[in-house]
Amino acid sequence: METTNSSEREEESQKNNNTSGTKQATVAGITLASSGVWANLIVYMIQKFNIKSITATQVSNVVNGTTNLIPFLAAIIADSFFGSFTVALLSSWRAVIFALSGTIKSLRPQHCINNGSNLCEPPSSMQYGVLYIGIALAAVGFGGVRFTPGALGANQFPNNPNHQNIFFNWFFVTIYVVAIAGSTGIVYIQDNVSWALGFWICALSNLIGVVVFLVGYRYYLPETPKGSAFVDLARVPVASIRKWKSRLSSSTHDYCHSAGDHDGTVPSPLSTIPAKRFRFFNRAALITDGDSIEKPWRLCTVEQVEDFKKVIGILPLLTSSIFLAIPIAMQTNLSILQALVMDGQIGPHFKYPAGSIGVILLISTSIFLSILDRVLWPLYKKLSGKTPTPLQRIGVGHVLNFLAMVVSAIVEWKRLKMLHDENKSMSILWLFPQLALAGAGEAFHFPGQVGLYYQQLPQSLSSTSTAMISLIVGIAYYLNTALTHLVRRESNWLPDNINVGRVDNVYWMLVLFSGINFVYYLICATFYKYHKI
Template structure:
């Protein structure tokens, strides 16, 4: 019977496809993944070498360049959350991805122009960062920041909204959603590797202009492929402002805080059963957790459907509880992202002062250092999907939960910070005792450990938020990880400023600082956060999927 049901669904899908409708499912997959690939190559080619570009071409000092990069990363990762809200409430994922990808195309064009037209950059100095370097003019800074803003908004608007669009194609199958998320991130990481290596190498060894124009072409191809797949996409109907519905729950609960809760289903309002101004009996009762908010759905004297800020449905109450329930885990994820973001910035600054020659003819570009993290994450994602998870399922009879995967990611992240601190201590000792530069290869192990950790916690977090948040927030749920990263980078900016203000650990020349102490601080920070995460995960109760 199951096979017959499956064949009927396939036959129906074929009929829909021939009639010109948008069936969703796997036929849409190649177009969405190809779009992800095109946009990701463009974004990685722009952001991977941004710090180096600011230092070498705009004569900005190293720590200031990392602070700019932090703000850019924060903005790039906050925009997807705003875009997801707009997609869920008003326009749908398709429109947001299309508009955002066009905005990112404009941003990449501006970057290419700054690299191609000499008048849009200050004159280069012999020793980058010296006091003799000429600062950029207001006009040059203006063009640069316009390009950064357009690229940040555009790339941010496409990143996780595309993930939501892809997951929505499998709205009734969480197994296929998990497979899609794995392939989404696998594509993201693999293509980012190409950006961090090929595009960065061209920028460093051919010209910045050629590298940025490659990003323009890649972005343009992504937009074209996305439009070609339009007929295959399952349309998403915006469900209005879900956040307004959520906001009504605490307001209605506070307005009726004196009311006594009831155990009878007849005393609660279920919006699905109401089509007029009367309040007939309902068939559901709110869950016992966060009981205070159950008052929002409690029918009391003077309540009516028109008074939506006084009476909410049981479903709205339960949706609000889902959001409240994940907040502790959300804060833990922010604290997880802070060490990762700081490590990526600091390792790049370390690479700039380390021996980067690998053999007599090849110099490893500092901007390509992140490729080690990307490669390790990509390889381990494949191993997880094809080897480790099937083995785990065969051994235990269960599939690991998203929270278990996130927990393992915490452990690898802590190990990465420990190795980072040890390596930097050794590097400083070599520099001060023997005036020698350590090979850039010593940075690889810490990046591999952080990359393996990302293979566990990154897809795990996206799957967790997508499956646990209300369906009306599908785009927003996939952008939660982006919100987390965005907040983390702004906190990194503040933390870096505080470290520079109160210590001598982060001077412009890190050879005379104590970056190793910064890493040890992150080890302590990550350890405390891991304990906090374990407590939150232990008490969290999964919603029914």
């Protein structure tokens, strides 16, 4: 019997390894394609479509926001109706319009030497249409398949949070390492060989990822979507309000459980009562005269009530994460604009492409993810006897992000001083430390957030929970667009030519913003109660 069990465990372990491997390969193909398209998008719009720099960053904000909101919508559909595999497969297509716009000259305005100048010919309505349609279609395709493989992979390790955390860690390692290749190799090809060739390589990479995804189908554990979990959650406040005058009971027999009696018309009691936290909503599961399981908008189960409490309990942490992502989004765009006006020459024969500046953040995140998983976390566990909680990891990420904004402000202040006092252009290498700090912060807070949402939100929202980080980033990019517009309207800090602006003041604003948000996060984390996993 023991030999049989051992054999079954080995077989299951091998199956899980195969499943994890196919997910990583799929994510690799998808990430290489998306990073090759998005990393150089601002430069592409400025240099090939004669779009002014700040306008290009605003478009990039909307693109990144959309690309990060689509995964959340795809996850809801996956959890509710079709499952992660089907949604990921249906989303695994890419428009070739980007490649066409890079190949056919008539789809772009005439090349202008002085990019951003008023003398440059702006795109025609048709050319704008081609560009924005290509962006929209690619955003939908990339977004729909971005995080559903993550949920599908985590679902292969049911009831094993440790393995899920390891999977999420290496899921992000794969994303970042491959994004480095896309943000360097493909960007180099676009800048120095051909934009069209770079975009066609992205299309081929995506195709390979889809093929690998299909090959691994036989290893995946089956999924059984149970309808929209959001509808079940919405019933709780409705039922609570309808019975707001009812007195709560301390008897377990007065509350509804998901199981019914023999004919399914009378709800069965649960052995426990709903928790006292957010006790107003306990009325939704309270059995009163006229209640029946056939009236779900009047009577909910204790499980549904507790699931609803999990969601509203995590909302404050969710908002703090959105505020954490806003400075990161702003720094990402401003770093590219800074790189365009800085000295990119590294050595006698290599000029660092501005579109690849974000790769420093990716490299830093990848390195720190590996160190955390293989060195720091095992050492922490050995010394303390426990692993760090997701909230602790997120907190460290807040601190590192705050420091990254401080360094960004100091570097930009020094760059402007050198430019105006000495008429010298600062080396692009000065941008590396701030991006390295931001990358280290992401290594702490991104996997920490994914693990927190996946383990603390209801199981019926497994895909949605892994895409929650995408929702956060998407909202942050949209808010960043509004923040940029506000800064431009109320100050002269962000002109199209940042050499005559005060980007350093923008960074100091983000320092203050990050500091206030960290205090807010500490308050939220202090009062948050972990649910039993």
